[in-house]
Every structure is written in C-alpha cells, then in structure tokens.
Amino acid sequence: MVSVVVSPAADRRLRRARQATLLSLATGIWASLLLPAVGLTREPDRVRVALGAIGILAFAVTQTAVLYAAVTPWLDQRWRRRAQVGLAGVAVLTVPLVGPVAAGVWPTWAWLGASLIGIAPLLVRPPAALAVAAGVLLVAVGVAGWTGGSVVHHLAVTGGVGVAVAAVNGFQVWFWDLLVQARQGQAAQARLAAAEERLRFARDVHDVLGHSLTVIAVKAELAARLAPVDPERAGREATEVQRLAASALTEVRETVHGYRAVDLGEQLAAVAEVLRSCGVRCTVPPPPADLPQRVATELAAVLREAGTNVLRHSRADWCRIRIDRERDVVRMTVANDGADDRGPDAHSHGLRGLADRLAATGGELRVHREDSVFTLEATVPVIA
Structure with a gap:
C-alpha cells in the first residue's frame, strides 16, 4: 500500500476550495469598505474625511488578515493571535476616527460594527461571540447618541446586517473545515493501511522465527554445558543447532518470498x-x-x-x-x-x-x- 502525507497548502483541490472561500469572504470586506465609504462622500469636513478614510482602510486590512488566518490551518498560531489583536486595536480606534463621519446623515461606523459582529464567530467561541456582539451594539448606541444619529437605524445596521454576515461567514468557514478534515481523514486511512500491512508482515516473521530461535538458544546452551563433560554429545547438539538454524533461515526466505511473489x-x-x-x-x-x-x-x-x-x-x-x-x-x-x-x-x-x-x-x-x-x-x- 501507499502512504500519504497531506498538506492542505500543497493540495490543488483544497487550494482551489480555499481560494473560493477567501473570495466569498472578501465580499464582506468590500462591504466594510464601500458602505462606510458612502459616509465619506457625505462628510463636508475634509479632516474628518481623511481620518475616517484612515480608520476604514486600517479596519479593512486587519479584517483581511484575520479572515486569511481563519482559512489557513497551517498558519503559525502566533501570527494568528497577532492578527486578532491587531483587529481589536483598530476596531477601538475606528470609534473616534470613523464615528463622527457624516454624523446624523449616514450610520458610517454602524457598518464597521456589523463587520465586527460578522467576524466574531470566526475568532472566539459562541458565548464570547455573543458578548462581543453585545459590546458592539452598545458602542453603536453610544456612537448614535454622540453624533446625533438614529439609535434604531444604527442598531438595525449593526445588529441586523451583522447577524446576516456572521451566518454567511460561519457557514463558509465551517464548510472549509469539513473539506480539510475529510482530506486529512483520507490521508490517515492510507497511512493506517500501510501500518497494518507492516504489522502483518512483522507478525508472520515473529511466528516463523519465534519457536525456532527458542529451540536453537536452548540447544546451544546445552551444547556449551556438555562440552567439558561429554564432547561427543555436545558435538551432536551443535550439529542440531546448525540444522535448526538452516531450517529457520529457509522458512524466513520462504516467508519473504511469499511477500515478494506479488500479484x-x-x-x-x-x-x-x-x-x-x-x-x-x-x-x-x-x-x-x-x-x-x-x-x-x-x-x-x-x-x-x-x-x-x-x-x-x-x-x-x-x-x-x-x-x-x-x-x-x-x-x-x-x-x-x-x-x-x-x-x-x-x-x-x-x-x-x-x-x-x-x-x-x-x-x-x-x-x-x-x-x-x-x-x-x-x-x-x-x-x-
């Protein structure tokens, strides 16, 4: 049988599935860029536009890094943690940078909040994801009150769109994980078949040699003890040891030949x-x-x-x-x-x-x- 070692990074089918998953996840990133960018077009203050653009761009970059890590199982765990910490830090900074953009006209930051809720299930367990979602909703309410926007509008965008994005992202990553696990299971099955074949051969060789070597050891010890007192009988025992060794060698060769005589x-x-x-x-x-x-x-x-x-x-x-x-x-x-x-x-x-x-x-x-x-x-x- 053939053994196999699978690396998702080196498998063409998995690589294509991963690219499709990344492409699908990228639609959420574009949403986090384009919809907040509408607020930039409605903001008359150039300083706020510049600061808002910096915040939105930084958020999109860190979000891309986190999504990339989510569908890259062979990635170093330290790099994955750094991407998550980076996203958390940038998300905090977007509140003062993006929150005031198009205040009262367009819920600019609410779209970023929706992206945060959408990506939370990919980073933490469900209880922690619910806590993150609750925190983001509270921030959305605070931003609405600070900028004079509609609380209902901010909650609808952050909560409603965020839950929809979370469902889509979660399904895509879940399906990708299933593909990786199935591929690794196939590789494990092939390795197991090879291991079973080696064990079968080892058992056959043990069965063939075990008895013969035990008898040879006993007779060799007997010949050694008889040599000083009965050289003639010791010689007969030594001859018998030689015959048993030759017989065992023949049996081993026949066993190996049986394996070599392949179909x-x-x-x-x-x-x-x-x-x-x-x-x-x-x-x-x-x-x-x-x-x-x-x-x-x-x-x-x-x-x-x-x-x-x-x-x-x-x-x-x-x-x-x-x-x-x-x-x-x-x-x-x-x-x-x-x-x-x-x-x-x-x-x-x-x-x-x-x-x-x-x-x-x-x-x-x-x-x-x-x-x-x-x-x-x-x-x-x-x-x-």
Whole structure:
C-alpha cells in the first residue's frame, strides 16, 4: 500500500476550495469598505474625511488578515493571535476616527460594527461571540447618541446586517473545515493501511522465527554445558543447532518470498484505490497476462514508489497507469498532471534506488516533465 502525507497548502483541490472561500469572504470586506465609504462622500469636513478614510482602510486590512488566518490551518498560531489583536486595536480606534463621519446623515461606523459582529464567530467561541456582539451594539448606541444619529437605524445596521454576515461567514468557514478534515481523514486511512500491512508482515516473521530461535538458544546452551563433560554429545547438539538454524533461515526466505511473489493486478488495484480515495482520478487498464514473477516484482516496486510520489510530491488531479508488453520488454508508464515548477528531483533517493535496481536486471527508469504533466517510464526485460 501507499502512504500519504497531506498538506492542505500543497493540495490543488483544497487550494482551489480555499481560494473560493477567501473570495466569498472578501465580499464582506468590500462591504466594510464601500458602505462606510458612502459616509465619506457625505462628510463636508475634509479632516474628518481623511481620518475616517484612515480608520476604514486600517479596519479593512486587519479584517483581511484575520479572515486569511481563519482559512489557513497551517498558519503559525502566533501570527494568528497577532492578527486578532491587531483587529481589536483598530476596531477601538475606528470609534473616534470613523464615528463622527457624516454624523446624523449616514450610520458610517454602524457598518464597521456589523463587520465586527460578522467576524466574531470566526475568532472566539459562541458565548464570547455573543458578548462581543453585545459590546458592539452598545458602542453603536453610544456612537448614535454622540453624533446625533438614529439609535434604531444604527442598531438595525449593526445588529441586523451583522447577524446576516456572521451566518454567511460561519457557514463558509465551517464548510472549509469539513473539506480539510475529510482530506486529512483520507490521508490517515492510507497511512493506517500501510501500518497494518507492516504489522502483518512483522507478525508472520515473529511466528516463523519465534519457536525456532527458542529451540536453537536452548540447544546451544546445552551444547556449551556438555562440552567439558561429554564432547561427543555436545558435538551432536551443535550439529542440531546448525540444522535448526538452516531450517529457520529457509522458512524466513520462504516467508519473504511469499511477500515478494506479488500479484501485479492486485498491486495496481490497491494503488489505484488509494489514489482515488485521496481525490485523484485514476485510470488503470489490466496488466498483460502471464508476466514472469521476476518482472511483476520489479514493476510492483516501481508502482509503489510512483504512487507515493503522486501523493506526496505533486498536486495531481488525475493519474494514468499503463503496463504493456512489447516482445521481450515490459513497459510501465505512470503519468500525472500535478508536477510542480521544480520538475522531477534528480537527487531523489527513491527514484535513484529504483533506477539502480532496474539497471541490475537490464531494465531502465526514465522520467520527464512537460508543462504540468510528470511521466515515469520503467522498462524490464522479460529475459535478463
């Protein structure tokens, strides 16, 4: 089986979903800019216009940073806290900067208050978010009284619009979190399958060697004790130890051979299933029938490494695996569309090891990249 380590930042599907979520959240940021900007156009005092513009712009920048952090789970926690503290500080400053703008004519600060209520559920737990909303509403009432505006109008904008924005933002971020968790669950499932396979092999080896090594240890100890008093019997026991060791070695080799005698069709199906479970569309025609076991073993090793690379080192949407037999040569091609800008790593230990392994059997491993399509091609002679 193939193990996988998923990073949301390196996954094409998650990256697109994250971009869509950010774009949707950005509409709220534009609301926090454009609707308060209406107040700037209705303010005759140039000083207030300048101060209000500074406050609105600073609020929009810090709000953008907080929303970015909300859909970036791999972001450093310290950076996330700094963004939240920055938004809180700027929100306090907007009261004297933006509150007096278009006083009594347009509820300029009330729109910023709505944005604060809308973003609160993304930053704190529901009880704390309710406390933040209550505090923002109190500030809106205070600003209305200070500027001579309508308290009802300020509360309607701050509370009504704020709750609507909170509902939209909360749903978007909740859905994004579900996508991340589902992707991480797929990766964990693939890692668990690989771990179970390793444990199964370890149990088989333990069962094979456990009894034999125990008997060998007992007979070797007996031979050591008999050597001074009964050399002839000690020699027989030593001969028996040698026979048991040879027998155990044969059993281990047979066990390992059982694992090496792979069914290439099953290997193809297993790798394809892991790729599909991780969101990669996989096309795998059946392999040629009656391939020699030696060829199947070599191709299976290449297949496992190629599948691992697709999951670990690329951002693939699709993968095509094909095995063809051309007279005395079997050719396997693995292509995917997720090559990054760096292209294939010429110093990759996995690919280099496979190339050396195939070369020892007269085969060859080649890789190339064309645009975003990375192709691995392995050839193995039927008769070495």
